[in-house]
Amino acid sequence: MSTVAELSIAAPEARKAGNWLLVATVILLCVWVLLPIYLLIVNALSSPEEVTAFPKRFFPSFDFGSLSFFINFAGVARALWNSVLVATLTMLLSIGFGAPAGYALSRFEFPGKETFRFLVLMTRAFPLPLLALPLAVMFIRTGLDDTAIGLALVHTTLALPFAVLITFSLFSGIPVELEEAAWTLGCTRLQAFRKIILPLALPGIAASAVFAFTISWNEVFAAAVLTIENRTLTAFLLQSLGESPLYLKFAGGAALVIPALIFIFAVRKYLFAMWGIANR
Amino acid sequence: MHGKALPYLLLTPATLFLCVFFLFPFALVAFEAFTRDGGFTLDNFRTMAGSWKFPVTVRNTLLLSAVVVPIQLVMALLMATMVSRLETGRSAALYIFAIPLGISDLAAGLIWLAIFDQSGFLNTLLSNLGVIDRPVMFLGYQSKLTIFIAVALAEIWRATAIMMVILVAGMGLIPREYYEAAEVFGASPWKRFIKITLPLLRPSLQTAIILRVILAFEVFAVVAALGGTNLPVLMGETYNWQFTLQDRNVAAAMALFILAISIGFTLFFLRVLRVPKEARI
Amino acid sequence: MAEIAIKQVAKRFGSFTALHSIDLTIADQEFMVLLGASGCGKTTLLRIVAGLETPSQGEVWIGGRRVDHLPPRERGIAMVFQNYAVFPHLTVFENIAFGLRMKKLPQQEVEGRVNRTAELMHIEQLLKRYSGQLSGGQRQRVAVARALAMEPDVILMDEPLSNLDALLRLEMRAELKGVLAASKTTTIYVTHDQVEAMSLADRIAVMHQGHIVQAASPVEVYRNPAARFVGSFIGNPPMNFIPAAKAADGSWTVAGLTLPGPKSDKQTIEFAIRPEDVDAGTEGLHATVRVVEPLGPHTLVTCDVEGGLFRAILESNVTVAVGDHLRLLPKPDRIRWFDPETTNAL
Ligand SMILES: Nc1ncnc2c1ncn2[C@@H]1O[C@H](COP(=O)(O)OP(=O)(O)OP(=O)(O)O)[C@@H](O)[C@H]1O
Ligand SMILES: [Mg+2]
Numbered sequence: 001m002s003t004v005a006e007l008s009i010a011a012p013e014a015r016k017a018g019n020w021l022l023v024a025t026v027i028l029l030c031v032w033v034l035l036p037i038y039l040l041i042v043n044a045l046s047s048p049e050e051v052t053a054f055p056k057r058f059f060p061s062f063d064f065g066s067l068s069f070f071i072n073f074a075g076v077a078r079a080l081w082n083s084v085l086v087a088t089l090t091m092l093l094s095i096g097f098g099a100p101a102g103y104a105l106s107r108f109e110f111p112g113k114e115t116f117r118f119l120v121l122m123t124r125a126f127p128l129p130l131l132a133l134p135l136a137v138m139f140i141r142t143g144l145d146d147t148a149i150g151l152a153l154v155h156t157t158l159a160l161p162f163a164v165l166i167t168f169s170l171f172s173g174i175p176v177e178l179e180e181a182a183w184t185l186g187c188t189r190l191q192a193f194r195k196i197i198l199p200l201a202l203p204g205i206a207a208s209a210v211f212a213f214t215i216s217w218n219e220v221f222a223a224a225v226l227t228i229e230n231r232t233l234t235a236f237l238l239q240s241l242g243e244s245p246l247y248l249k250f251a252g253g254a255a256l257v258i259p260a261l262i263f264i265f266a267v268r269k270y271l272f273a274m275w276g277i278a279n280r
Numbered sequence: 281m282h283g284k285a286l287p288y289l290l291l292t293p294a295t296l297f298l299c300v301f302f303l304f305p306f307a308l309v310a311f312e313a314f315t316r317d318g319g320f321t322l323d324n325f326r327t328m329a330g331s332w333k334f335p336v337t338v339r340n341t342l343l344l345s346a347v348v349v350p351i352q353l354v355m356a357l358l359m360a361t362m363v364s365r366l367e368t369g370r371s372a373a374l375y376i377f378a379i380p381l382g383i384s385d386l387a388a389g390l391i392w393l394a395i396f397d398q399s400g401f402l403n404t405l406l407s408n409l410g411v412i413d414r415p416v417m418f419l420g421y422q423s424k425l426t427i428f429i430a431v432a433l434a435e436i437w438r439a440t441a442i443m444m445v446i447l448v449a450g451m452g453l454i455p456r457e458y459y460e461a462a463e464v465f466g467a468s469p470w471k472r473f474i475k476i477t478l479p480l481l482r483p484s485l486q487t488a489i490i491l492r493v494i495l496a497f498e499v500f501a502v503v504a505a506l507g508g509t510n511l512p513v514l515m516g517e518t519y520n521w522q523f524t525l526q527d528r529n530v531a532a533a534m535a536l537f538i539l540a541i542s543i544g545f546t547l548f549f550l551r552v553l554r555v556p557k558e559a560r561i
Numbered sequence: 562m563a564e565i566a567i568k569q570v571a572k573r574f575g576s577f578t579a580l581h582s583i584d585l586t587i588a589d590q591e592f593m594v595l596l597g598a599s600g601c602g603k604t605t606l607l608r609i610v611a612g613l614e615t616p617s618q619g620e621v622w623i624g625g626r627r628v629d630h631l632p633p634r635e636r637g638i639a640m641v642f643q644n645y646a647v648f649p650h651l652t653v654f655e656n657i658a659f660g661l662r663m664k665k666l667p668q669q670e671v672e673g674r675v676n677r678t679a680e681l682m683h684i685e686q687l688l689k690r691y692s693g694q695l696s697g698g699q700r701q702r703v704a705v706a707r708a709l710a711m712e713p714d715v716i717l718m719d720e721p722l723s724n725l726d727a728l729l730r731l732e733m734r735a736e737l738k739g740v741l742a743a744s745k746t747t748t749i750y751v752t753h754d755q756v757e758a759m760s761l762a763d764r765i766a767v768m769h770q771g772h773i774v775q776a777a778s779p780v781e782v783y784r785n786p787a788a789r790f791v792g793s794f795i796g797n798p799p800m801n802f803i804p805a806a807k808a809a810d811g812s813w814t815v816a817g818l819t820l821p822g823p824k825s826d827k828q829t830i831e832f833a834i835r836p837e838d839v840d841a842g843t844e845g846l847h848a849t850v851r852v853v854e855p856l857g858p859h860t861l862v863t864c865d866v867e868g869g870l871f872r873a874i875l876e877s878n879v880t881v882a883v884g885d886h887l888r889l890l891p892k893p894d895r896i897r898w899f900d901p902e903t904t905n906a907l
Binding site: 177178187188191 | 611612613632633634638639640642643644646648649650659660663664707711717
């Protein structure tokens with residue numbers, strides 16, 4: 001009897017202790033993720049002197065010296081613009097090519113479907129940025145070298161498989177009956193898509209567009225290989241790593257990170273759905 | 281009437297695109313790697329392997345992967361299971377854990393540079409604690425070990441998120457009833473993790489590991505930001521051959537080498553973590 | 562005028578044949594129910610009529626027009642789906658108006674028709690809501706209203722009530738019957754619920770493994786099953802079957818009873834009788850009682866006849882106990898005979 005009583009008392013306590021451990025671990029892991037970002041931002045929000053000084057303060061002085069130096073540094077504004085341009089193009093291309101494919105995969109059974117899926121999944125097993133090397137030569141011949149569209153094309157190879165898989169899972173999540181109901185109510189295929197499927201899939205498509213944007217925004221290797229004059233922000237920072245002062249690097253790092261935080265926040269709902277489907 | 285052609289029409293843009301920008305350059309790399317001045321040759325590979333840096337880069341890259349990936353796997357599993365048991369703040373924790381997913385490797389390198397730099401936060405902390413009285417040069421050319429540790433930490437920090445996301449998604453596919461059944465039969469949480477989560481998570485584990493290993497072979501900007509040339513890795517060397525040494529063919533050979541080990545490891549993990557079709561959920 | 566004619570329609574999915582050469586004609590304003598077990602091809606046939614599936618072979622005619630090459634929107638049909646398919650991003654009003662707007666009807670006409678059908682389906686107070694704010698039964702009503710608003714020649718329904726609870730199903734069934742009769746459309750209604758089929762149909766087409774086994778009025782299907790399957794599928798409990806051995810030409814021995822029957826050169830055929838069509842008495846089939854289930858108005862008795870199960874529904878004043886030996890006398894005009902090989906009625 002007493003052991004039973006003890007057990008029933010001990011169990012909630014053990015659970016409580018377990019809960020505390022759980023929460024503590026989660027908080028610790030959150031700190032592990034957030035602290036480094038915080039430190040970078042402390043640097044970015046300190047004056048150049050403070051950044052190179054020692055010892056350092058762990059709180060920002062909210063001096064915008066580093067940031068304004070960064071913004072006014074020759075080539076930065078252009079690089080920022082290029083990054084946005086390339087990422088936007090990548091976004092348009094990958095959704096433009098990927099969404100129809102995702103729709104086809106979700107709605108039709110046809111010979112060759114598995115082959116296509118294999119082609120898409122295969123891209124994952126390759127270090128894709130390397131493909132920028134041969135493309136560099138091809139681009140010189142076709143006049144695409146050092147252009148935003150050229151780089152966007154390469155970034156689209158990175159983003160397209162994701163766009164296909166995400167939109168595939170999105171469209172699969174919308175019951176076919178909704179579309180069929182629209183057909184029986186007088187819609188053509190295109191009308192049914194525009195009036196029923198598109199409004200329902202739009203948030204998800206927007207999320208996968210943002211994801212494509214992020215992929216391009218962050219990509220370093222291909223950007224560094226394919227651009228010389230028209231560098232993106234990542235390529236610019238990479239090439240000036242050797243000579244640029246610390247505060248420029250940190251301000252640049254912050255400029256890369258802050259949009260990324262927003263992007264991930266924007267797509268957070270879809271991150272898990274798209275990887276769940278991508279597993280299969 | 282429904283047009284058997286429609287699906288093909290819809291797939292054409294993506295397919296054409298992948299052929300031109302994925303399959304074709306892939307063939308081109310292979311071609312360039314095996315030719316020099318128009319003739320077939322293995323010289324490019326000889327030059328590549330003959331370089332004194334080559335063994336070092338291979339060793340660094342593989343070592344880095346060997347250290348980073350297992351740690352990431354454990355951390356990702358930890359994050360995923362913790363989050364799944366969390367009652368409040370679940371989505372906030374998930375978002376925070378997923379943040380590094382959106383951060384470029386270059387930015388990650390810079391973030392950790394802020395910590396490991398000579399005037400960085402680690403030195404400040406150590407001197408505030410009285411452990412050191414002068415800032416230490418963690419990332420100097422003589423401190424290969426600390427560079428390695430810094431790069432490894434930055435990689436673990438940056439790329440655990442992708443594994444975590446894949447595993448969380450995978451866990452979401454495991455029906456709750458299995459856990460409830462196991463609990464009824466008296467399995468402890470640890471037993472449930474070992475006996476149910478891990479086996480049923482195998483497809484996700486496979487994807488996560490393959491993806492991570494390939495990305496680990498691609499490590500580039502983190503190293504560039506933290507180590508400069510003091511910790512040469514494969515991608516960095518490829519970049520060097522292309523630009524500093526202006527030898528496209530050797531760079532192509534190098535790229536092919538990275539491709540080869542990536543495919544090798546992919547096949548290895550596909551085989552080792554193979555899930556029989558009948559045994560899937 | 563919208564007569565539907567299905568001529569030699571077959572459907573193959575790869576190597577699997579879901580429909581074998583179906584022939585079926587549905588008269589104008591007729592209520593036809595497709596009844597059959599799960600997987601027998603009811604939905605496939607309905608979707609072929611709707612134009613959502615292309616037949617591998619055969620023709621579909623609606624109102625004297627061949628339609629099998631036309632897309633759904635040009636067939637003059639409306640459809641109610643099993644899971645309702647109410648558009649989640651549109652209000653109930655816009656859902657019902659959807660097809661009318663596609664027809665480009667003037668706003669006034671649209672509003673008039675939406676309000677009228679909404680009233681008919683008792684959902685006029687829900688018009689501003691979204692699908693997510695409706696119960697299953699209300700969604701069902703919206704789906705029907707959306708189809709009715711089109712004033713189609715033909716309404717196709719695929720198990721429209723199967724997702725509702727039993728009580729609601731009864732209520733909706735009665736309501737549907739009234740509304741559809743008033744709307745004067747031709748209806749094809751798919752279900753696997755025989756009670757639903759019986760209560761709604763002008764005619765029932767019983768399907769089995771991609772064939773239509775019998776298409777006839779509910780009473781006919783119940784009384785005179787064209788094949789053994791129909792007898793064993795319809796009725797609760799279903800028909801009883803007992804092998805019958807030839808006694809003389811046109812006379813058969815069934816469980817100790819000799820009965821007049823069809824002439825046949827076969828040595829054994831099958832005798833069939835519905836459970837309610839036997840009386841306990843002093844002569845008849847030799848039966849041993851296994852289970853007795855009093856059901857109130859009558860008693861369901863499960864017996865052993867010739868080593869096979871035999872169910873009889875007896876008056877509740879007949880007292881029987883497990884182990885009793887009974888003699889069950891079939892009503893002569895209710896006896897049916899089946900060919901054991903073709904399984905068709907003789
Ligand atoms: N797209 C398809 N591909 C392959 N086989 C299919 C397809 N659609 C239906 N079938 C098969 O055709 C047969 C008939 O299917 P159908 O959906 O018409 O059955 P049903 O009578 O409506 O059944 P239920 O009562 O369960 O809805 C089934 O065996 C089914 O497996
Ligand atoms: Mg069906």
